[in-house]
Amino acid sequence: MGWAPIVSTVLAIDTSTSQTSVAVVKDGEVLFTQSHNDPLAHGEYLPKLVAQALQGVPKIDLVAVGMGPGPFTGLRVGIVFAQSYALACGINWVGVCSLDAMANSISDSDFIVSTDARRKERYWARYKNGSRITEPAVNQVQELNKFDVPIYEEGQYFPDPVAIAKIALSNESVLQPIYLRKPDAYPLPEGIKFRAMTSLDLVPASVIEKEVYQKAAWSIAQFKEEFAKAPKNAQYLVAEHEGELVAYAGIFFVADVADIHTITVSEKYRRKGIGRELLKRLIDWARVKQAMAIMLEMRLGNDQARPLYESFGFSEVSKRENYYGPGLTAVVMRKELK
Amino acid sequence: MALVLGIETSCDETAVGIVDDRKLLANVISSSVAEHARFGGVVPEVASRAHLESMQQVIKQALADAKVGLNDIDAIAVTAGPGLIGALLVGVSSASALSLALDKPLYGVNHLSSHIAVDSLDNEKKLTPTIALLVSGGHTSLLKVNNLVSDIEVLGATIDDAAGEAFDKVARIMGLGFPGGPIIDRTANDGDFAKIQFPRGLSSSSDLINHRFDFSFSGLKTAVSRYLEKSADYKKADVAASFQEAVVDVLITKSISACKESGIDSLVIAGGVAANSRLRQLAADRCNAAGIKLSIPPIQLCTDNGAMVAALGSLAINHGAKPSQIGIEADSAAAIAQIIW
Numbered sequence: 179m180g181w182a183p184i185v186s187t188v189l190a191i192d193t194s195t196s197q198t199s200v201a202v203v204k205d206g207e208v209l210f211t212q213s214h215n216d217p218l219a220h221g222e223y224l225p226k227l228v229a230q231a232l233q234g235v236p237k238i239d240l241v242a243v244g245m246g247p248g249p250f251t252g253l254r255v256g257i258v259f260a261q262s263y264a265l266a267c268g269i270n271w272v273g274v275c276s277l278d279a280m281a282n283s284i285s286d287s288d289f290i291v292s293t294d295a296r297r298k299e300r301y302w303a304r305y306k307n308g309s310r311i312t313e314p315a316v317n318q319v320q321e322l323n324k325f326d327v328p329i330y331e332e333g334q335y336f337p338d339p340v341a342i343a344k345i346a347l348s349n350e351s352v353l354q355p356i357y358l359r360k361p362d363a364y365p366l367p368e369g370i371k372f373r374a375m376t377s378l379d380l381v382p383a384s385v386i387e388k389e390v391y392q393k394a395a396w397s398i399a400q401f402k403e404e405f406a407k408a409p410k411n412a413q414y415l416v417a418e419h420e421g422e423l424v425a426y427a428g429i430f431f432v433a434d435v436a437d438i439h440t441i442t443v444s445e446k447y448r449r450k451g452i453g454r455e456l457l458k459r460l461i462d463w464a465r466v467k468q469a470m471a472i473m474l475e476m477r478l479g480n481d482q483a484r485p486l487y488e489s490f491g492f493s494e495v496s497k498r499e500n501y502y503g504p505g506l507t508a509v510v511m512r513k514e515l516k
Numbered sequence: 517m518a519l520v521l522g523i524e525t526s527c528d529e530t531a532v533g534i535v536d537d538r539k540l541l542a543n544v545i546s547s548s549v550a551e552h553a554r555f556g557g558v559v560p561e562v563a564s565r566a567h568l569e570s571m572q573q574v575i576k577q578a579l580a581d582a583k584v585g586l587n588d589i590d591a592i593a594v595t596a597g598p599g600l601i602g603a604l605l606v607g608v609s610s611a612s613a614l615s616l617a618l619d620k621p622l623y624g625v626n627h628l629s630s631h632i633a634v635d636s637l638d639n640e641k642k643l644t645p646t647i648a649l650l651v652s653g654g655h656t657s658l659l660k661v662n663n664l665v666s667d668i669e670v671l672g673a674t675i676d677d678a679a680g681e682a683f684d685k686v687a688r689i690m691g692l693g694f695p696g697g698p699i700i701d702r703t704a705n706d707g708d709f710a711k712i713q714f715p716r717g718l719s720s721s722s723d724l725i726n727h728r729f730d731f732s733f734s735g736l737k738t739a740v741s742r743y744l745e746k747s748a749d750y751k752k753a754d755v756a757a758s759f760q761e762a763v764v765d766v767l768i769t770k771s772i773s774a775c776k777e778s779g780i781d782s783l784v785i786a787g788g789v790a791a792n793s794r795l796r797q798l799a800a801d802r803c804n805a806a807g808i809k810l811s812i813p814p815i816q817l818c819t820d821n822g823a824m825v826a827a828l829g830s831l832a833i834n835h836g837a838k839p840s841q842i843g844i845e846a847d848s849a850a851a852i853a854q855i856i857w
Contacts, residue, residue, distance in 0.1 A: 254609070258609045260613070267617050355565075
């Protein structure tokens with residue numbers, strides 16, 4: 179026969195939003211609940227709040243913690259604290275989906291709760307008649323609006339640590355942090371090889387070039403001309419998968435500023451980190467050449483790659499009208515190296 | 517006598533060490549280096565996730581190795597900086613939780629100072645004053661250590677790349693892999709270190725006026741890159757050995773001048789690059805000739821580890837340093853002057 183653990187006092191923690199929140203709940207009675215709002219200070223405030231919360235509390239029996247989703251650095255502060263506290267006391271810890279603890283106080287029948295995922299995206303989940311009906315997800319705001327149900331946002335609402343304690347006693351523990359996003363430089367698909375481009379790659383590269391840029395694609399002759407500057411004043415790289423060319427990239431450098439000519443990934447190999455790896459290698463090359471800065475142009479409206487460039491420290495410096503043809507504007511981005 | 521548990525998560529090693537005063541009891545390291553190899557460098561988010569995954573297990577393993585329980589621990593020490601902020605926060609938060617749960621003092625300590633403090637373990641020698649050369653993937657500094665807990669002077673540092681970084685970058689240029697230190701060390705084994713005369717950074721008489729004890733490895737890296745581009749026919753082993761010699765020669769030459777000028781006849785070499793076999797050999801030869809007592813910690817204590825953090829915590833207690841306040845702030849760019857938080 180099973181037995182229910184006899185839990186009396188729960189220490190509850192959540193660091194999945196800009197708030198650091200702590201509560202102590204004993205047999206349903208709230209002994210302490212407090213939050214501090216500062217998105218960059220979870221590490222500093224969590225121990226302070228817990229020290230306050232523990233005053234006059236003889237013994238903690240269970241640690242409950244919000245497992246996200248939430249910005250990674252702050253989220254980990256709460257989780258590792260909860261785990262270590264439980265380890266030191268020889269007690270258990272239980273993980274709770276933080277969005278559930280935010281939805282707990284909302285009495286609507288059909289709604290979405292959403293928190294700030296940065297990069298103009300939101301972490302969210304949908305609730306109906308008191309239960310969560312979707313897995314936590316991360317999307318752009320517009321995607322959430324499509325559901326046409328009320329959205330309860332971080333700022334007005336936060337994951338309630340008292341609810342974390344309550345849910346921990348009734349639900350199954352969430353054991354892993356709910357990251358939802360991979361690290362920016364997540365592992366490349368197995369079997370992708372990076373190497374310098376050779377003249378033998380020009381034909382397969384121009385096939386991808388046509389597929390991706392259509393009318394604006396470079397001809398083989400243009401390719402050859404640029405490629406001829408390598409290795410002294412230019413660097414061209416390719417990525418291959420099982421012998422097939424799937425991406426290529428090139429950078430050019432004279433005087434003081436290096437210019438990225440292209441980073442092109444074949445359609446079905448996108449979002450695997452290949453472009454990121456190519457960009458990283460181009461930047462490394464520019465550094466070795468002692469370039470002062472790197473510039474690149476990107477078509478306005480075609481900016482899926484923009485967050486990638488921004489994550490490497492590129493920022494917009496100007497726009498060039500009609501750069502890619504009539505009505506097609508280029509956004510010029512620059513990264514300083516020194 | 518104090519039993520101190522030290523936690524280190526400033527880069528890609530999740531490490532916990534336990535010391536009893538100056539005696540090493542446990543040193544457990546879980547590394548995410550393999551996950552970074554494919555990127556040719558440490559990816560902060562990958563490292564931070566790995567810290568969270570390993571932390572509890574590494575603590576348990578260290579306690580088991582030391583044959584003690586958490587309740588026996590007298591104090592917790594933790595690296596509070598410098599390092600990757602997201603990575604540091606995992607260790608600092610874990611340490612804060614242990615300190616609060618066990619009601620034991622917490623010492624936030626400097627990563628760089630602890631690399632030197634590890635030399636205090638398992639011996640009874642007088643530790644200071646000494647000159648210390650700290651060489652790792654992130655740092656290259658020449659220090660005058662008057663007291664390990666309270667008084668460290670910076671004599672010089674790298675003005676561009678750290679020595680370990682130069683190893684990583686040159687290994688990448690040569691297509692040898694990551695991390696560069698051990699790979700170049702191994703490759704250089706079969707090479708002739710006098711084959712190619714690579715530049716010794718900041719060693720000309722004019723450079724020595726303003727950069728007496730500073731280092732520069734950026735030009736050396738470029739020189740290797742140019743050499744590889746220009747030379748059709750070369751042995752990788754010779755390039756590796758000659759590059760390694762250029763780095764090691766400057767490091768040792770400047771360390772010995774620092775000893776002579778300050779009248780201190782003791783040199784400690786610490787940090788990950790102190791694991792380099794050529795550095796160890798050349799340092800031993802030249803210190804011997806100059807009458808300087810050389811101390812290099814065992815290799816497993818040169819790279820990032822928790823024992824060094826516990827060692828500095830233990831020295832702090834013996835020195836009567838005040839414990840850190842609750843809610844210490846990890847500082848990714850902490851200066852070496854901030855030894856205890």
